[in-house]
Each structure stands twice: as C-alpha cells, then as structure tokens.
Amino acid sequence: MGDKIRKSDLICELPDELVLKILSLLPSKDVVATSVLSKRWHSLWKEMKTFRYNDELRCGITVSKFTRFISRRSRVEILQLKLNPCYEKPINKRLLPESLFSCPQLETLILEKLSLVDVPPNADLACLKHLHLLSVRFSCEESVKTLLSICPRLEELVVRRSSYTNVKIFVINVPTLRSLSIDNSSGKSRPKGVHGFVINAHSLRSFSIRDSFSNYLRFRNMPKLVNSTVKVVCDIMI
Numbered sequence: 001m002g003d004k005i006r007k008s009d010l011i012c013e014l015p016d017e018l019v020l021k022i023l024s025l026l027p028s029k030d031v032v033a034t035s036v037l038s039k040r041w042h043s044l045w046k047e048m049k050t051f052r053y054n055d056e057l058r059c060g061i062t063v064s065k066f067t068r069f070i071s072r073r074s075r076v077e078i079l080q081l082k083l084n085p086c087y088e089k090p091i092n093k094r095l096l097p098e099s100l101f102s103c104p105q106l107e108t109l110i111l112e113k114l115s116l117v118d119v120p121p122n123a124d125l126a127c128l129k130h131l132h133l134l135s136v137r138f139s140c141e142e143s144v145k146t147l148l149s150i151c152p153r154l155e156e157l158v159v160r161r162s163s164y165t166n167v168k169i170f171v172i173n174v175p176t177l178r179s180l181s182i183d184n185s186s187g188k189s190r191p192k193g194v195h196g197f198v199i200n201a202h203s204l205r206s207f208s209i210r211d212s213f214s215n216y217l218r219f220r221n222m223p224k225l226v227n228s229t230v231k232v233v234c235d236i237m238i
Helices: 002-012 016-023 028-036 039-047 063-071 141-149
Strands: 050-054 078-082 108-112 130-134 156-160 169-173 179-184 196-200 206-211 216-220 227-232
Touching (some): 141 169, 156 169, 179 196, 196 206
Parallel strands (some): 108 130, 130 156, 156 179, 169 196, 179 206, 196 216
C-alpha cells in the first residue's frame, strides 16, 4: 500500500506542463474523468489544447455534446474525431458538425470514419497545418477541393481511402503542402469507373503513396521534392 501511495505522490508532484502533455495522449472522456482525483486535478483538464473523441464503440450518442463543448473552447490546437460509420440511415449518418469549421486557432485536425457534406461559407481553418483524412466520405469531389482551399497554411496531409470513401478523383492542389502521405491499399477489388488522385503541390518535399486500386494517377509541379516512396499498381500514371 505504501508503494502505491508513493507512486501516486510522484504523479501529483509532476509540473502541470508535463501532466497536460500526458493527458493529451488520452481520449477526452478519460481526461475529464481525472477531475475527480483531487482539488488540483479538478480544473487542470480545462487547460487542455488537445482533444480526442473515439465514437467507434458507442455509435455516436454523445458526439453532438462533444462538438458543442469544443466550439466553446477558447483554445484548441489538436482535434481528433473518430466516428462510427456503422449507421447508414440518413437520420443517423455520422456527419462532421459545422461548428468545427470555425476553429481559427486549430493547428491539427484528424478525421476518421465520418461523413463531410459541404463546407459552410463561414469556415475558418486559417492556422491548420496538419490534416488527416482517414476513411472520410465526402458529398462530392468539389467538397474535397473546398476543404483544402480553406487551409492556407496546410503543410501536412495524410489521406487513407477505404470502401467507405466515395470520391472518385481526389484532387490535391495545395501550394503550401510540404508532406503528403496516401494509402489506398485497403479493399477487395477496384471500384468501377475512373478513380484516383491528381496532385499539384509546388512546395512538396516528402511524398509517400501506397495504391493498389486507382486506375488514374497524375503527379505534377513538384520541383522541391526530396524524399518519395511510390508503391502503386495503376493503369494510367502521368
């Protein structure tokens, strides 16, 4: 018992900065739960700038409450949303709330297994530098272009496609992009029609792609490229 108490005291003696860094690695629901540990921890979690929500096992009952909470935060730098795409009925479709497009201080956004319909006209992701689109469904190809166009400082983009992804031609036209990673290797068979990627990134320095399902790939305007890994099986590559 004495050893357990001493270990607990060691954690309590850590500076707030280090504790917050540790908490940033946990799901947000677990972070909030630490508020009952002691008087010091009661408000410590409120200083967090990183929030992670995993709805994969709970079918999204509380995601609306989470997004309302995020929209009220004065400072959010990293936001990760992993939703459950198991519901395909319109009433339960896992949509990205519009309020999350109005986080001008956001620097990292990780979206996984959700639907993004249309970017609202008041969208503001002016500080976003890191964007991960992991099995994200868009309303159309134009939605992809619009999302990327409201990120004027975007430096890193990670795209992972799956059977849940519906865009046929994924156009990446980002002049500030420095790192691009694409994974389109998950699936059983190629979808019908023309599908693939068009990439135009003048500042790109690091490029990685694993693609077994596209039949059209177009790479252009990459004069600053330093590192690249290309593993593709494709009918047309330009």
